[in-house]
Amino acid sequence: MKNIIIGTAGHVDHGKTTLIKALSGIDTDRLEEEKKRGITIELGFAHIPNDAGYNIGVIDVPGHEKFIKHMLAGIGGIDFVLFVVAADEGIMPQTKEHFEILQALGIDDGIIAVTKTDMVEDDWLEMLLEDVVIPVSAASGENIDELRAAIIEKCDRENKRREESELFRLPVDRVFSMQGFGTVVTGTLMDGSVRTGEDVLIEPEGARAKVRGIQTYGKETDTAAAGQRTAINLSGVSKEDIDRGDVICRQGAVTVTGMLDVKLRIFSSADRVVLNNSRVHLYCGSDEVLCKVILLDRDQLAAGEECYAQLRLEEPMAVRRGDRFIIRFYSPIITIGGGRIIDALPVKHKRNREEVLAGMEILENGSIEEIVRAKAGERRFVRQDELAVELGLLRPEMEELIAKASAAGSIVRLSDGTVVSGDKFARLSDDVKTMIEAYHHENPLADGMPRQELLSRLRKRWFTEDDRLVQAVVKYMLDAGEVEDRGKSIAAAGFAIEYTDEQLALKDDIASRYEAAGIEMVKNDEIFALSKDVRIVRAILDDLEDEGKIVKVSPSYYIAADAWDAAVDTARAFGCSFTLAEYRDRLGTSRKYASELLPAMDKAGITLFDGESRKVIK
Numbered sequence: 001m002k003n004i005i006i007g008t009a010g011h012v013d014h015g016k017t018t019l020i021k022a023l024s025g026i027d028t029d030r031l032e033e034e035k036k037r038g039i040t041i042e043l044g045f046a047h048i049p050n051d052a053g054y055n056i057g058v059i060d061v062p063g064h065e066k067f068i069k070h071m072l073a074g075i076g077g078i079d080f081v082l083f084v085v086a087a088d089e090g091i092m093p094q095t096k097e098h099f100e101i102l103q104a105l106g107i108d109d110g111i112i113a114v115t116k117t118d119m120v121e122d123d124w125l126e127m128l129l130e131d132v133v134i135p136v137s138a139a140s141g142e143n144i145d146e147l148r149a150a151i152i153e154k155c156d157r158e159n160k161r162r163e164e165s166e167l168f169r170l171p172v173d174r175v176f177s178m179q180g181f182g183t184v185v186t187g188t189l190m191d192g193s194v195r196t197g198e199d200v201l202i203e204p205e206g207a208r209a210k211v212r213g214i215q216t217y218g219k220e221t222d223t224a225a226a227g228q229r230t231a232i233n234l235s236g237v238s239k240e241d242i243d244r245g246d247v248i249c250r251q252g253a254v255t256v257t258g259m260l261d262v263k264l265r266i267f268s269s270a271d272r273v274v275l276n277n278s279r280v281h282l283y284c285g286s287d288e289v290l291c292k293v294i295l296l297d298r299d300q301l302a303a304g305e306e307c308y309a310q311l312r313l314e315e316p317m318a319v320r321r322g323d324r325f326i327i328r329f330y331s332p333i334i335t336i337g338g339g340r341i342i343d344a345l346p347v348k349h350k351r352n353r354e355e356v357l358a359g360m361e362i363l364e365n366g367s368i369e370e371i372v373r374a375k376a377g378e379r380r381f382v383r384q385d386e387l388a389v390e391l392g393l394l395r396p397e398m399e400e401l402i403a404k405a406s407a408a409g410s411i412v413r414l415s416d417g418t419v420v421s422g423d424k425f426a427r428l429s430d431d432v433k434t435m436i437e438a439y440h441h442e443n444p445l446a447d448g449m450p451r452q453e454l455l456s457r458l459r460k461r462w463f464t465e466d467d468r469l470v471q472a473v474v475k476y477m478l479d480a481g482e483v484e485d486r487g488k489s490i491a492a493a494g495f496a497i498e499y500t501d502e503q504l505a506l507k508d509d510i511a512s513r514y515e516a517a518g519i520e521m522v523k524n525d526e527i528f529a530l531s532k533d534v535r536i537v538r539a540i541l542d543d544l545e546d547e548g549k550i551v552k553v554s555p556s557y558y559i560a561a562d563a564w565d566a567a568v569d570t571a572r573a574f575g576c577s578f579t580l581a582e583y584r585d586r587l588g589t590s591r592k593y594a595s596e597l598l599p600a601m602d603k604a605g606i607t608l609f610d611g612e613s614r615k616v617i618k
Contacts, residue, residue: 002053002055002155003055003189003225003227003228004057004079004155005078005188005227006048006059006081006082007059007080007107008060008081009083009098009102009110017060018139019082019136019138020060022144023046023151024058045058045059047218050152052156054152055227055228056155058082059077077171077187077188077190077285078107079109080107080109081107082110082111083102083110083111085115096269097335100268100269101335104325105326105338106324109154111150111154113134113135114135162192163191163193163225163226164193165250166192166250166394166395167192167226167253167394168189168191168192168200168250169189169248169253169254169318169320170188170190171188171245171285171287172186172187172242172245172246172247173187173188175239175243178233182233182234183233183237183239183241185232185234185242185246187229188227188228189226189227189228190285191392192253194211194214195214196211196212196214200248201248202237202242203256203318204247204316207237209234209235209236210236211233211234212235213232215230215231216228216231244286244287245287245288245289246318247287247318252389253389254389255318255389257316257317257344257345258317259313259345259346260310260341260346261308261309261342261346261349262309262310262325262342263308263309263339263340263364264308264337264338265338266302266304266306267336267337267338269303270337272329272334272336273301273302273303274300274301274327274336275295276295279330280293280329281327281328282311282325282326283326283328284326285319285323289313289314290313290315292311293310293311293327294310294349294351296308296310296351296356296357296360297357306339308360309339312348320344320390321341321342321344321392322340322341322392323340323341324339324340324341325339342364343360343363343375345390347378347380359374363375369401369404372401372402372405372419373410375391377423381420381462381469383418384398384413385398385417402419409422412425412476414473414475415475416468416472428473429477431461432454432474432477435449435454435461436448436454436490440491440495443539444497445503445538445540446497447491447497448489448490449490450488451490454490455471455474458473458474474490481493486546487546503536506531506536506537506540507540509530510537510541511544511549513526513527514544514558514560514563515562517559517560519559519563519567519588519593521553521596523556527541527558548561549561551564553597553600554596556596557596559597567587567597568601571598571606573586576615577613577614577615578614579612579614580614583598598614601614605618
């Protein structure tokens with residue numbers, strides 16, 4: 001069943017609420033003050049019965065300028081507008097303001113109804129109808145059936161919204177508590193679908209709740225889908241935990257952000273300019289926050305002009321890329337413009353930068369493949385699942401995009417889920433290679449740069465604390481053969497230590513000393529004394545260990561590999577538990593060396609010490 005939401009628009013007292021009652025039988029003015037004053041103050045809701053099988057919801061918005069903020073809380077989720085003009089007054093200030101708001105919100109489809117036709121002469125009505133569609137009178141019932149038929153015809157042409165459950169989001173325009181039920185929220189279900197019993201989030205706070213019950217158009221149901229006016233009974237939260245403007249959603253369905261990149265346009269009718277760094281009221285979905293407008297290519301934006309801007313919010317907001325918004329001056333609070341979000345989680349930009357503006361152009365007008373590459377090429381690192389949320393894509397859709405881009409070489413996907421553009425990864429890999437090559441230059445006898453030192457430097461270089469990310473970059477380069485794994489260190493591809501003849505002689509001398517010492521090991525201090533440059537000796541010891549000629553026993557001792565094997569074989573020959581003294585005697589050495597060798601075997605997992613004796617376990 002197709003679900004359609006119609007919103008009203010038009011000047012105060014032009015008959016919107018009366019017309020909705022004539023179409024639906026429902027009086028959307030529910031507040032006592034509304035009935036007393038004869039004007040709509042808060043959002044009203046109705047549904048239009050029909051034989052076409054459609055769910056047609058109606059949001060009746062206030063027309064008075066004092067209640068524009070209430071109008072903005074409900075108008076963003078509609079499919080098309082029923083624009084109302086009174087025959088006895090014609091086009092009025094709020095008529096124009098509502099029209100420009102609708103344009104800014106991307107609502108460019110609708111029906112214009114001229115009301116109160118029974119209150120004007122035929123000649124005046126004929127002149128007024130030159131630019132409008134359907135003349136109606138709620139009082140007399142004139143053309144109400146024709147208007148209802150036009151609404152059904154319009155519904156026939158409306159595109160179906162996406163109803164995948166992963167995309168579920170409902171901006172809250174009303175929250176209240178009902179005795180026996182608890183917390184209830186209402187709103188227009190923008191995307192996706194929801195069922196009773198499901199877990200949901202309340203963003204931007206991140207609170208969790210469970211769907212206890214659902215109503216659509218006054219009827220209880222187990223499920224609700226995009227395009228329906230929906231009331232949800234939530235358990236696990238109180239009324240005080242939720243405000244108008246919050247979004248009830250599935251995990252990952254929205255981006256919670258404190259900054260937005262946008263295409264901003266100032267209304268042609270605006271009599272003020274927006275200066276860079278202006279403070280304004282931002283309306284998106286049913287939410288309202290204060291923010292500063294950073295104009296990215298100019299110092300001011302005048303009536304009828306548009307440009308790229310960054311909105312820096314004073315409170316977090318839950319949105320999705322592509323959402324439309326309205327801005328109003330901070331003081332006086334008048335509506336001045338609006339636009340579309342082109343990036344819901346941007347980095348902070350510097351103004352008047354060509355590369356920033358070129359990136360904005362891609363985000364606004366590029367293909368989804370181009371947008372993915374642009375996002376993956378930013379300073380900020382982004383993971384594939386996060387990018388799917390930002391772009392409003394399902395995970396399988398994003399997987400297909402990334403797989404295709406990876407195959408083409410335009411995207412690199414790392415083992416931790418991070419995706420980076422090919423150009424960005426080239427810069428990252430250059431950083432890694434440069435650091436390793438510099439280390440080789442400074443330490444020519446080291447077989448590579450210590451792994452942890454490399455990772456630490458990369459974190460600082462890339463301004464990240466994410467160790468998984470830097471390890472994933474290095475792993476990708478290792479797998480591709482761009483660098484080599486040397487155990488505890490990483491080396492440039494093909495790197496080999498080159499000794500001088502003098503150093504080679506020293507290396508042979510050191511190896512022979514360990515061979516001659518056997519079980520009675522040579523202390524490190526004696527080895528280091530063989531050269532004035534301790535770094536050369538350390539490099540030789542590391543090299544001999546990598547070659548399998550010596551084994552590190554402790555911080556003070558190495559041992560020749562064949563002597564180590566003999567020491568291990570001696571321990572294994574016991575076949576039962578043994579003491580240090582028993583091992584010393586069988587090995588034929590002093591307690592000094594036995595007490596170095598056995599803890600090394602414990603550490604290697606060969607023996608197990610219980611405090612008194614040892615046994616071989618491997």
